[in-house]
Amino acid sequence: MKLAILGGGGFRVPLVYGALLGDRAEGRVTDVVLHDLDAARLDAVTRVLAEQAAGVPDAPAVTATTDLDEALRGADFVFSAIRVGGLEGRAADERVALAEGVLGQETVGAGGIAYGLRTVPVAVDIARRVARLAPDAWVINFTNPAGLVTEAMSRHLGNRVIGICDSPVGLGRRVARVLGGNPDEAFIDYVGLNHLGWLRGLRIGGRDELPRLLADPALLGSFEEGRLFGTDWLQSLGSIPNEYLHYYYFNREAVRAYQEAEQTRGAFLRDQQARFYAEMRRTDAPALKTWDATRAEREATYMAENREVAGAGERAEQDLESGGYEQVALALMRAVARDERATLILNVRNGTTLSALDAEAVIEVPCSVDANGAHPMAVSPLPGDATGLVCAVKAVEREVLAAADSGSSATAVKAFALHPLVDSVAVARRLVDGYREVHPGLAYLR
Template identity: 35%
Template sequence: MTHRLKIAVIGGGSSYTPELIEGFIRNYPSFPVTEIVLADIEQGKQKLSIVGQLAQRMIEKSGLPITVRLTLDRRSALEGASYVLTQLRVGLLEARGWDESIPLRYGYLGQETTGAGGMMKALRTIPVLLAICKDMEELCPDAWLLNFTNPAGMVTEAILKHSRIRSIGLCNSPIAAYKWLSGLYGVPIDRIACEFVGLNHLHWISRIEVDGVSKLDEILGGGEAYSASNVPQFAWNERLIRSLGAIPSYYLKYFYLHREMLAEQQEAHGKGENRAETVKRLEEELFEVYRDPELSHKPKQLEQRGGAYYSEAAVHLMNSLHNDAGDIQTLNVANGDTLPFLPADACIEANCKVTAAGPVVQPVTTVPAAAVGLIQAVKTYERLAIEAAVTGSRDTALLALASHPLIDSVNRAEQMLDELLIQNRAYLPQFFQTTP
């Protein structure tokens, strides 16, 4: 009897889903999925229908015995699932627009995973993910939950602390770095080895080898670094890169080049532009392409989205868990004793050996000395933000902001927080409960 391998995708109407389907098709010989259920909410019904029909055409063209089902019933999707993928956006792109625009009015960065905007996304998202986990504990308690809903590190840490579900966080930044290096040296990814140290969206690459030969000094000396389409393309300060002795994630530009990044955002905001509007236009174009009844493959335009390769990383991880592969992947997992300056239950982004029993964090050989304090400060903020999301405490939310390295006035931060909470009221019931 063939083992049933059911995949539940929560947020199945996402524009990333065709990449996910492509991955399942390509990996079918070693990861023979039998059923894929794409689940979404009522507001995402139209997108789910469009992308779901494309997914069905892709499977039909492949000739593989995989069933693709669409549903607005989350519990139906979860029942009996082997793997659950979460790729959702609570509040949709409208809420992302608030995250990006409101902080700017107070002189602070407006970004969906960093600073005040990132905290608001966490406050909206963590309770929803924990509710999904509660359903999973009843309907598929042995399933793996693979989360690439941002802020991925914070969401994953909340799940690890407040749920019994086995969960791993994913980000596209590490795979994007490998693809950058692959292009730079003209070699396949499997001939490249990197060491990632830090947190989600706050990591440094402290080791780079091609065919076992170190290339880090060569790259540092050339001022090279990888980036992404959703982050402004400011060049790194070459002296900083050499002094760090590591390649920083492009999200670290929000810290190391804060004035420049903030000025760029404020200028765009003055013109009525923000990333949420850009993504909205990109998605409208993508879904228009997806509507084509003749289309039965992942379109090239999908790579223009800032989260390109998320789904590729997710299928790779599932395949490795399923086959006890023992390969090395960069994941968001519990720290344990990997970084001794962080709590054991803190979520870090690090290299892991992937086994059927789960990821095993690999020892870190190099931690940039100048990175330790920043990692600790951001982790303090993250842990307070997680507590605020779970408890609905405004005091804890303000303390989280006051602990963030990019917040320089608690009084101004308090005014900003009050406006953000009111604007997000529909998605933050935990902050508006009345005491009897």
């Protein structure tokens, strides 16, 4: 099978390739094509993959290209992990928003809207090309904002595009371990939108163990989300929120921490990765070792500002493990290609799953996956507070899609102004002006 990785010069590509190296079953991926607009980044990542594959029999062959159509032709799966505007664009998103006193995080609030406005047109072009050049391919979307981008692509690819994220899986695995269960055997009852969801139950051996966790403050405060949100708030909610909900529940504190930080997250990653790719221009640089050291620093500093707000301290060693989006992607490909049925938390069209949203809305829920794709599982309704937040953010996503389709700056202003974390129409107007000034890719907004 052929896998095309879009954003193939991206820093996290070796995680995906590493997962493929561990797949020895019949029908596995045999050919990987990396696509990126930056040939130097492609060369750096290709070197890392070559060292990963050293000594591994029958490792998937790797080729690289800057020609998108060439990468897509004949693909069985397309993994999309592009970053329109690069990390410089992410840093600019943060800078413009924070200057207006609102959040600039890449998937939440003003920063997420700005990122979506410049990413959706590119994602739609990719979807159209896939439909033309590889109509039987399945698209696995990891491009942020993942739910919004998946919904944009689904208008052209239907259910053949599926979004993935490691946040819900990482949360579920941490909770399962705290409860003494096997994370690989626990069922995670999780519902919401991408980066806006709640773990409402965790069944081990058919029994929901979440009430036991919520009733034990010491146990509840022993893992990352407990330290981040505080045990009292989690007990009040009666659920465990995705870590990104910290930006909503503690917004003033998060904005202040970002404003006072020596460097925003996007600026840190921009500089860190610039050092990595610069080092990789040296032909004698140990590619895999250099990449691994950079990745370890990246994981250790994740959401540092939020942990500072909560007084949560440094990340505990057991919390450094992500949900393993590369393993989710591999499990998804296996289930579709081999009809190996799996249950995974994915971003898919709602259908009738959440009655508060329409059928085309992309949501993040447990899905049963087989050769026919991903099928959202029935879930109980969200409580009123969560329903209100989900509906408000989905309405914003729809305005972003409408602005990207029409090029209307007035619609873009509406998207910003309707977001729960942007508190003024005047601020929304200044945000649109500010983002157009720093992002040439937003010149289409008139």
